Amino acid sequence: MSSDSFMILFDVIVVCYGVYLIYSAFQMRKTHQPSNLIVNQGDLVGARDVKGFCDAMFNPLVGFGIAAILYGGLAFADDRYLHVPMINTVAMPIFLALCIWFVWKMKKIKEKYLR
Numbered sequence: 001m002s003s004d005s006f007m008i009l010f011d012v013i014v015v016c017y018g019v020y021l022i023y024s025a026f027q028m029r030k031t032h033q034p035s036n037l038i039v040n041q042g043d044l045v046g047a048r049d050v051k052g053f054c055d056a057m058f059n060p061l062v063g064f065g066i067a068a069i070l071y072g073g074l075a076f077a078d079d080r081y082l083h084v085p086m087i088n089t090v091a092m093p094i095f096l097a098l099c100i101w102f103v104w105k106m107k108k109i110k111e112k113y114l115r
Helices: 003-031 051-082 085-113
Strands: none
Touching: 003 051, 051 085
């Protein structure tokens, strides 16, 4: 597998991850049970407010899911068709900053609702 093929596969995985995050957000809102992707089920034992956690995580999950879809789609288009290195040079740090924001936000929400 060439490095171009690997990057295209990575881009597709990022898009699928974004779709799954959005799906998980709507499932959490509907069932009031956090996804295994977001929370270890052991952390829910003795949790203060699981419903509040699900409600508070909805917007960050949807927002980060949309960002993952946009980044993955843009990177896929660049790797497959456009071949403009500057696109990835600009998009990757922005996406990594959003990853850090998402992890920070999830940590704060976990501390507030689950511990």
